[in-house]
Amino acid sequence: MTTTQVTLVQIDNYGPWTVTPEPRREMDLQTLQSRLFADIAQFLGHRDAYVFFTRFDNMIAVTNGVDGAAHATLQESIGNRYPVTVSLGTAVAERPVDALEAANHRLQTVGSAQDEARVEVLDGEYLTETTGSDLQIAHFDVVNATGKYTDRLNEFDTFINIEQAYASLMRYLRETHGALSFFVGGDNIIAVCPDLPESAFADAVAHVERDVDVELQVGVGRGASAHEAGFAAKHALEDCRLDGTSVELFGAPAVSD
Numbered sequence: 001m002t003t004t005q006v007t008l009v010q011i012d013n014y015g016p017w018t019v020t021p022e023p024r025r026e027m028d029l030q031t032l033q034s035r036l037f038a039d040i041a042q043f044l045g046h047r048d049a050y051v052f053f054t055r056f057d058n059m060i061a062v063t064n065g066v067d068g069a070a071h072a073t074l075q076e077s078i079g080n081r082y083p084v085t086v087s088l089g090t091a092v093a094e095r096p097v098d099a100l101e102a103a104n105h106r107l108q109t110v111g112s113a114q115d116e117a118r119v120e121v122l123d124g125e126y127l128t129e130t131t132g133s134d135l136q137i138a139h140f141d142v143v144n145a146t147g148k149y150t151d152r153l154n155e156f157d158t159f160i161n162i163e164q165a166y167a168s169l170m171r172y173l174r175e176t177h178g179a180l181s182f183f184v185g186g187d188n189i190i191a192v193c194p195d196l197p198e199s200a201f202a203d204a205v206a207h208v209e210r211d212v213d214v215e216l217q218v219g220v221g222r223g224a225s226a227h228e229a230g231f232a233a234k235h236a237l238e239d240c241r242l243d244g245t246s247v248e249l250f251g252a253p254a255v256s257d
């Protein structure tokens with residue numbers, strides 16, 4: 001059984017801030033958002049957690065092993081260094097989407113994302129113990145993206161193909177399994193999953209090919225932290241590349257379930 005600790009990071013009252021006293025220069029907002037993401041990625045990455053930028057004003061982190069004190073330090077440090085503050089809601093569940101739902105709910109019950117009185121909420125539950133099977137992470141990548149897209153099409157048309165694969169996969173895994181999938185650059189998508197057999201990943205790859213005609217391969221790993229599971233997934237993806245297979249489970253025998 002998987003146990004996922006999810007932290008929702010939400011910039012406080014960001015919408016009004018972006019237009020007060022008048023609309024702010026777009027590239028200044030982009031700089032702020034990407035620096036904030038980079039800072040949070042560095043802080044959480046050093047603690048073996050993952051964070052995904054999603055919409056930038058809200059980010060989703062997988063924080064197994066990161067306790068309440070560390071969350072408080074992150075929040076304080078951002079408040080000290082940025083013109084904005086963040087609220088953090090954390091929850092634990094077997095399915096990633098249920099953990100996110102509960103984490104989100106903690107912030108939503110305190111107030112709106114655009115309530116100027118709702119500032120630096122820190123509300124959550126944290127795993128006290130972790131085990132090596134808590135997280136299952138899948139690292140998807142487009143087969144031969146360079147040869148099929150990058151070296152043949154213009155960058156925008158390549159982007160359309162990759163984003164279509166992402167949209168198809170994220171929706172399928174969310175609806176079928178309660179998994180959370182994130183585009184992480186290039187042709188790569190990382191999915192935080194509940195306990196799924198090898199056949200579920202083969203079905204996901206087949207779905208995307210049928211739906212949008214993009215061929216994926218996927219490595220799957222387990223671990224006590226996002227880094228541990230994600231790193232195992234990267235090694236499994238290397239096995240796909242070496243063996244020409246579309247699904248590999250790290251450390252698992254080469255048989256389907």
Ligand SMILES: Nc1nc2c(ncn2[C@@H]2O[C@H](COP(=O)(O)OP(=O)(O)OP(=O)(O)O)[C@@H](O)[C@H]2O)c(=O)[nH]1
Pocket residue numbers: 141142143144145146147184185186187188234241
């Ligand atoms: N975030 C992330 N991006 C990666 C990673 N590996 C590769 N990329 C990105 O993906 C792009 C394409 O690289 P590859 O996936 O190795 O290339 P490919 O042509 O699809 O080749 P195969 O995956 O071997 O089929 C690179 O330019 C990077 O932007 C990774 O581990 N993480």
